[in-house]
Amino acid sequence: MSPAQIEPIVPATPDSIDKTVAILSAFSAERGYRFDQIEFAIALTIDGQQIGGLIGDTVWNWLHVSVLAVATEHRGRGYGRALMERAEGMARERGCVGTWVDT
Secondary structure, eight states: OOOOOOOOOSSOOOHHHHHHHHHHHHHHTTTTOOOOEEEEEEEEEEEEEEEEEEEEEETTTEEEEEEEOOOOOGGSSHHHHHHHHHHHHHHTTOOOOOOEEEO
């Protein structure tokens, strides 16, 4: 067997992500639980122009928010709260029990 190599892939490719997730999914399935990560984005628009958004995923009954953004001139109007409420609603529909915000 050849020695192991560690190679960064920047930016990550869909193939590299899929292969890594498949390894974790197989490991989890062998132990009786599913790794069921669902990535999503939510756009905040006015007149067809995106002025903000949220990027996140749900996995193992948790919502993870990695990016929450509202354009400077539109802040202070409750848009960030509305984006979070929409993401939390999606998470509840998927059976999530907690939220991790990392933005």
